[in-house]
Each structure stands twice: as C-alpha cells, then as structure tokens.
Amino acid sequence: MDNQAKLEFKSLAANVAFARVTVAAFASQLEFTLNDLEEIKVAVSEAVANAIIHGYENRPDGIVTITMTISNGTLELKIGDRGKGIANVKKALEPSYSTDPERMGLGFVFMQSFMDTLHVESAPGKGTTVTMSKSAGSPGGKEQIEH
Amino acid sequence: MDNQAKLEFKSLAANVAFARVTVAAFASQLEFTLNDLEEIKVAVSEAVANAIIHGYENRPDGIVTITMTISNGTLELKIGDRGKGIANVKKALEPSYSTDPERMGLGFVFMQSFMDTLHVESAPGKGTTVTMSKSAGSPGGKEQIEH
Amino acid sequence: MDLDLDLEYRQGTLFVRPRGELDLSVTDRFRGILEENLAKNSVNHLVFNLSRVSFIDSSGLGVILGRYKKLARQGGRVSLVGAQPQVRRILVLSGLLTVMPEYRSEEEAVARAG
Amino acid sequence: MDLDLDLEYRQGTLFVRPRGELDLSVTDRFRGILEENLAKNSVNHLVFNLSRVSFIDSSGLGVILGRYKKLARQGGRVSLVGAQPQVRRILVLSGLLTVMPEYRSEEEAVARAG
Ligand SMILES: Nc1ncnc2c1ncn2[C@@H]1O[C@H](COP(=O)(O)OP(=O)(O)O)[C@@H](O)[C@H]1O
Ligand SMILES: Nc1ncnc2c1ncn2[C@@H]1O[C@H](COP(=O)(O)OP(=O)(O)O)[C@@H](O)[C@H]1O
Numbered sequence: 001m002d003n004q005a006k007l008e009f010k011s012l013a014a015n016v017a018f019a020r021v022t023v024a025a026f027a028s029q030l031e032f033t034l035n036d037l038e039e040i041k042v043a044v045s046e047a048v049a050n051a052i053i054h055g056y057e058n059r060p061d062g063i064v065t066i067t068m069t070i071s072n073g074t075l076e077l078k079i080g081d082r083g084k085g086i087a088n089v090k091k092a093l094e095p096s097y098s099t100d101p102e103r104m105g106l107g108f109v110f111m112q113s114f115m116d117t118l119h120v121e122s123a124p125g126k127g128t129t130v131t132m133s134k135s136a137g138s139p140g141g142k143e144q145i146e147h
Numbered sequence: 148m149d150n151q152a153k154l155e156f157k158s159l160a161a162n163v164a165f166a167r168v169t170v171a172a173f174a175s176q177l178e179f180t181l182n183d184l185e186e187i188k189v190a191v192s193e194a195v196a197n198a199i200i201h202g203y204e205n206r207p208d209g210i211v212t213i214t215m216t217i218s219n220g221t222l223e224l225k226i227g228d229r230g231k232g233i234a235n236v237k238k239a240l241e242p243s244y245s246t247d248p249e250r251m252g253l254g255f256v257f258m259q260s261f262m263d264t265l266h267v268e269s270a271p272g273k274g275t276t277v278t279m280s281k282s283a284g285s286p287g288g289k290e291q292i293e294h
Numbered sequence: 295m296d297l298d299l300d301l302e303y304r305q306g307t308l309f310v311r312p313r314g315e316l317d318l319s320v321t322d323r324f325r326g327i328l329e330e331n332l333a334k335n336s337v338n339h340l341v342f343n344l345s346r347v348s349f350i351d352s353s354g355l356g357v358i359l360g361r362y363k364k365l366a367r368q369g370g371r372v373s374l375v376g377a378q379p380q381v382r383r384i385l386v387l388s389g390l391l392t393v394m395p396e397y398r399s400e401e402e403a404v405a406r407a408g
Numbered sequence: 409m410d411l412d413l414d415l416e417y418r419q420g421t422l423f424v425r426p427r428g429e430l431d432l433s434v435t436d437r438f439r440g441i442l443e444e445n446l447a448k449n450s451v452n453h454l455v456f457n458l459s460r461v462s463f464i465d466s467s468g469l470g471v472i473l474g475r476y477k478k479l480a481r482q483g484g485r486v487s488l489v490g491a492q493p494q495v496r497r498i499l500v501l502s503g504l505l506t507v508m509p510e511y512r513s514e515e516e517a518v519a520r521a522g
Contacts, residue, residue, distance in 0.1 A: 003159055007169070009152035013433040014176050016467075018152065021172040025165050038494045045465040049432040102439075104473060106466040106502055113501055160319040185349075185380045192351040196318040249325075251359060253352040253388055260387055 003029060003070040011052045011062035011081070019066060020044040026068045027075050030136035039114035040075070040134060046107035047079040047130045053100070055083025055128055073136050074116075080129040086122040093120065150176060150217040158199045158209035158228070166213060167191040173215045174222050177283035186261035187222070187281060193254040194226040194277045200247070202230025202275055220283050221263075227276040233269040240267065297323045301331055307339040307407070308332070309400060313346040316354025324357045332361070338370045341403045345376030355388050362394060371395075373403040411437045415445055421453040421521070422446070423514060427460040430468025438471045446475070452484045455517045459490030469502050476508060485509075487517040 007022055009015045020041040027040050048064055056062035067078040086092045093112075098105035112118045115132040122128040154169055156162045167188040174187050195211055203209030214225040233239050240259075245252035259265045262279040269275040297320040298313040308331060316324065332340075342358055344350075362372040374396045377385055385391050397403040411434040412427040422445055430438065446454075456472055458464075476486040488510045491499055499505050511517040 003157055003161065005154065005156035005162070005165065007152065007154050010150055012150055013431075014150065015152070016432045017429060018172050018176070022154070022169045025168040025172075029161055029165070035494070041463065042465050042498065045431050045463075045467075049465065049467050052432065102470060102474060104466050104470045104502065106469070110466060110498075110501065160317075163318045164315060182380070188349065189351050189384065192317050192349075192353075196351065196353050199318065249356060249360060251352050251356045251388065253355070257352060257384070257387065 002072075005068045007066045007068070008063055010060060011056040011058075011064055011083075012060050013049075013052060015064070016045050016048050016052070019048045019064070023066065023068060023077065026070070030070060030073060030075060032075075032134075032136045036134065036136070043111045043114045043132055044077065044079070046110050047077075047132070050107050050130075051079065051081035051083065051128065053103075055081035055085075057084060074133055075136070076131065076133040077115075078129055078131050080127060082127040085124040085126050086120070086128055087124050089120050089122055149219075152215045154213045154215070155210055157207060158203040158205075158211055158230075159207050160196075160199060162211070163192050163195050163199070166195045166211070170213065170215060170224065173217070177217060177220060177222060179222075179281075179283045183281065183283070190258045190261045190279055191224065191226070193257050194224075194279070197254050197277075198226065198228035198230065198275065200250075202228035202232075204231060221280055222283070223278065223280040224262075225276055225278050227274060229274040232271040232273050233267070233275055234271050236267050236269055296320075297327070299324070299327060301327070303331070303335045303337070306336060307341060307404060308335060308337045309341045309343060311343040311346065315349040316347055316357070317349065317351050318353040321353045321357050324354070325360065328357070328361055332364070337365070338368075339404070339407050340365055340370065340372045341375055341400055342372070343375045343400055344381055345378065347381050348378070350381050350384050352388070355384065355390060358394075359388075359390060371407065373397055373407070375400055375403050410434075411441070413438070413441060415441070417445070417449045417451070420451060421455060421518060422449060422451045423455045423457060425457040425460065429463040430461055430471070431463065431465050432467040435467045435471050438468070439474065442471070442475055446478070451479070452482075453518075453521050454479055454484065454486045455489055455514055456486070457489045457514055458495055459492065461495050462492065464495050464498050466502070469498065469504060472508075473502075473504060485521065487511055487521070489514055489517050 005026055023044045024037045024041050027037060051064045052058065062081060062083055065080045069076040091097055093108045095109045096105040111132055115134045117133045119131040152173055170191045171184045171188050174184060198211045199205065209228060209230055212227045216223040238244055240255045242256045243252040258279055262281045264280045266278040300311040302309040340361060365372055372394050374394050397406065414425040416423040454475060479486055486508050488508050
C-alpha cells in the first residue's frame with residue numbers, strides 16, 4: 001500500500017533521535033531487514049544533524065521537515081531546512097570535507113553508503129533539501145550521487 | 148527544553164501504529180515512565196483510529212494531523228481530522244456510546260483514563276480535533292472532560 | 295500490517311494465539327479469520343492466549359468482545375490467558391474481565407471449563 | 409538527551425564506558441567530560457568500551473576521533489572495545505578502525521598496550 005507522511009520539528013539536537021525513530025517506524029511498513037532499518041536511521045541522523053548544525057548553525061528556532069513516501073516498495077525521504085544553504089554542493093559531497101574542524105565530513109558519505117540514491121539541492125541563504133531513497137530488498141546501498 | 152513537532156499522514160490503518168510510536172518517541176524526551184508511555188500510546192491509537200474510521204469513514208485519502216508540544220514538563224497532543232465531524236460531542240463522550248455496532252464505545256474512555264486532560268472540538272462536515280495532555284510525573288490520568 | 299496468528303482446534307475448544315499488536319490495522323483480518331474458524335468447527339470454548347500480544351486498544355478488544363457476544367448467545371464460553379501487564383490493564387479498564395474468566399495457562403482454562 | 413557515561417582511571421589508562429545512543433544530542437557533553445578528565449589525569453591510553461552503545465553516527469564518531477588526534481600528538485593511544493555489529497559497521501565504514509586498534513575486552517586492550 002502506498003503511503004505518505006510528513007514530519008516537522010524544531011532544530012533541536014534532541015530531535016535527531018526523534019526523527020530517526022519516526023522514519024524507522026514508517027519504513028517498517030516495508031519489508032526492510034533490521035540492518036536496513038539501522039542504515040536508514042544513520043542516514044536520517046546525518047541529514048537532520050546537518051540541518052541543525054550547518055543549516056541553522058545551532059539556532060533552536062529553525063524548522064526541519066521530513067517528507068516520507070512509500071511507493072512501489074521504495075522508501076523516499078526528503079529532509080529539508082530553510083537555513084544557510086550550501087555554496088558548493090559538489091565540494092560538500094566529497095569524503096572528509098567539512099566546514100567545521102570538529103566534524104569528520106562523513107555525513108554525506110554515510111547517507112550515500114546506506115541509501116540507494118542521494119540527491120542534494122541547495123541554495124545559499126534559502127536552505128537545503130536532501131532526497132534519499134532505498135528499496136526494500138535491495139542489496140546494500142550504493143554510489144549514485146547526483147547534485 | 149520546550150519542543151514542538153507536527154506529524155501529518157494518510158488515513159490508513161497501518162498508520163495507527165506509526166502514529167503511536169512517533170508520539171511515544173517524542174514523549175520520551177520528558178521523564179515519563181514506561182507505563183506512562185504505554186498509556187500515551189493507547190490514547191493516540193484511539194484518537195487516530197477514530198479519525199480514520201469515524202472521521203474519514205475508512206477512506207484512505209484523508210489527512211490526519213498530530214501536533215505534539217512539550218512545555219513545562221507537560222506533553223500536549225492535538226489530533227485532528229477534516230472529516231465528518233461529531234454532531235453531539237457530549238453523547239459521543241459517554242462510555243459505551245458508539246455509532247458503529249462492531250465497536251465498543253471505549254475510545255474516549257481510554258483517552259480520558261490515560262491522559263490528564265481531554266478536550267474535543269468538532270463541527271459536522273468540518274472535522275474533529277482532540278486535545279489531550281499529560282504531565283510527566285503526574286499520578287495516573289483523571290477525569291477532566293470538557294467539550 | 296500483517297496479522298500473526300496461530301490457531302488450534304481440539305475437542306470443542308478453539309485456541310487463538312495472536313502475536314504482536316492488536317489495533318485497527320488487524321481487526322478486519324482478525325475478525326474474519328475467527329468467524330471463518332467458528333463457522334467450520336463446532337466451538338463451545340474459545341481461548342484467547344494473549345501472552346504474545348504486546349499492544350491492544352479498543353479496536354482489538356472489540357474483536358474479542360464481538361466473539362464473546364456471539365458465543366454467549368449459543369451457550370459457549372470465552373477465556374483469556376496470559377495477558378502481559380500493559381495489556382491486562384486495558385482488559386481491566388474495559389470491563390472485559392468482568393464478563394470473561396482469565397487463566398494463567400491454556401491448560402488451566404481447559405481444566406476449569408465447566 | 410542525557411549522556412549516560414561511566415569513567416574509570418587506572419594507572420595511566422582512562423576507561424570510558426558510554427551507554428545508549430551517541431549522536432548530536434550528546435556530543436558536546438561527551439567531548440566536555442572527556443576533555444575534563446584528560447586534563448586532570450595523566451592519560452597515555454584511552455579505552456572506549458562501546459559494548460553498551462546501541463547507536464552511533466558521525467557526530468558521535470567525531471568525538472572519538474578528536475580525542476584520538478589529541479592523544480596521538482602526545483604519544484598516547486586510543487583503543488576500541490566491544491562494539492556491537494551495527495556500531496562496528498559504522499566504525500569500519502568511517503575508517504576509524506584503520507587508525508585505532510580494536511579489542512574484545514578491556515583486559516585485552518590493557519594487556520596488549522605496547
Ligand atoms: N543542511 C545543510 N546546510 C548547510 N550546509 C550543509 C548542510 N549539510 C551539509 N552542509 C555542508 O556540507 C559539509 C559536508 O557535510 P557532511 O558530509 O555531512 O560532513 P560534516 O557534517 O561532518 O561537516 C558540511 O561541513 C557543511 O558545510
Ligand atoms: N474523529 C471523529 N470523527 C467523527 N466521529 C467521531 C470521531 N471520534 C469519535 N467519533 C464519534 O464518537 C463515538 C464514540 O467514540 P469512541 O468513544 O472512540 O468509541 P468507538 O470508536 O468505539 O465508536 C464514535 O462512535 C463516533 O460516532
């Protein structure tokens with residue numbers, strides 16, 4: 001059965017866990033393995049953490065939006081913020097690239113490794129939307145990065 | 148820390164479980180006991196099931212909305228539909244009253260028993276919004292029904 | 295949602311062993327399977343083993359109560375077995391335990407069946 | 409979120425035993441507590457016992473890697489112990505296991521410390 005849900009929440013660090021549990025509960029309507037669900041949780045944590053730290057620069061009053069869609073056995077997630085945006089998406093997607101010296105630059109690497117597809121849309125000053133998808137029953141995620 | 152989130156989903160029976168897990172994950176940011184969280188889950192299941200069966204009369208294309216707020220140690224939930232509405236709210240709140248012979252008429256009883264407060268607003272043809280709250284650390288919910 | 299349900303018929307008794315969460319997503323199937331099995335077997339005792347039910351709400355209870363009403367009319371009986379604490383609270387609050395006996399095991403339910 | 413963390417200092421080794429989920433909600437406190445303990449003790453070996461960590465993402469890993477960089481500069485070492493499968497996959501994928509040794513127990517980590 002196709003399904004859709006939308007979650008909106010404040011840009012608070014406590015909501016990273018809330019977001020990943022919510023997405024995993026929605027995703028469990030598909031026949032994902034426990035391992036798949038763990039991978040989805042990591043990908044969601046990375047995207048939401050990025051929206052909070054980078055997009056809203058840790059201001060607690062931003063709104064993070066997650067649109068979850070199930071269609072033809074595939075989960076699609078759109079995780080968006082109306083924060084700072086990314087000037088150079090290609091650069092941002094490079095492994096180990098981070099604008100924050102305390103961070104590892106592995107967020108996009110994890111999203112890419114754990115989901116089947118990853119697409120990043122961003123406009124400086126307007127915000128960022130990360131679109132990721134994963135099919136239930138697909139072999140471990142891979143590669144396809146576009147921007 | 149005060150917090151707020153909003154969840155919107157289609158009026159599908161599969162989303163009853165999704166809704167209660169999401170609300171419980173949000174509620175767990177307060178110091179609720181496991182028992183409190185179980186009670187919150189039942190209250191959410193009842194309100195969401197009502198929106199689907201009674202509000203949208205089992206049509207899958209309705210939208211159910213849950214606004215969750217944490218403020219001063221209290222969880223407030225607003226669960227709304229834009230469905231059929233309730234002509235006589237006072238009657239609907241009576242234990243064992245149901246317009247469906249296959250149902251028990253216990254939904255509002257459970258919401259009332261498991262939450263501290265319950266308030267029902269409805270307009271025939273426009274929809275229904277159930278507002279419930281529960282304080283972390285409060286002794287088992289009680290009585291206060293308004294409409 | 296799928297309904298995970300184990301059924302066993304033995305000498306007039308139908309044992310029903312659902313697993314997981316009994317909410318709106320499974321009520322139609324739950325009711326359908328029970329009706330089907332009550333129709334094809336001669337059942338005078340229906341035993342719901344709830345030990346593997348982790349969640350129940352009024353939609354799930356409604357299916358149990360509906361079967362109770364039907365069997366009671368025909369002189370049959372319904373027993374509840376093994377409810378976990380959180381499920382048991384709902385049974386108490388609903389009043390279901392005032393009309394149906396509760397036992398610790400299926401054996402006890404059968405042994406005490408009048 | 410609260411950070412549930414057990415710390416023990418013994419002869420130059422600081423054992424760190426976090427519990428629960430290591431994500432953005434705990435990184436500031438996690439880093440702060442570690443910095444404080446590295447400042448007040450003379451530590452040449454930092455052992456992260458991850459056996460009770462059920463979730464980690466790059467925010468959590470960043471705290472571990474940051475402490476590694478600091479200790480490595482001073483000639484100290486960092487060991488990882490007891491990661492559960494889902495956490496271990498993240499350690500592998502991040503490359504952390506290529507710079508830090510992994511042991512099955514705290515005892516093994518101490519015994520093998522050069
Ligand atoms: N939502 C976002 N808003 C603004 N910038 C972002 C966002 N997501 C990622 N970025 C930028 O992309 C860089 C790389 O992101 P990522 O791979 O997740 O690594 P990290 O979070 O460790 O820095 C970040 O350092 C940041 O500059
Ligand atoms: N969201 C809703 N939209 C329309 N009618 C509703 C809604 N919620 C409850 N009702 C009405 O109130 C009655 C009592 O509700 P409840 O106590 O939950 O019992 P039940 O769901 O078992 O019928 C329902 O039978 C229905 O007529």
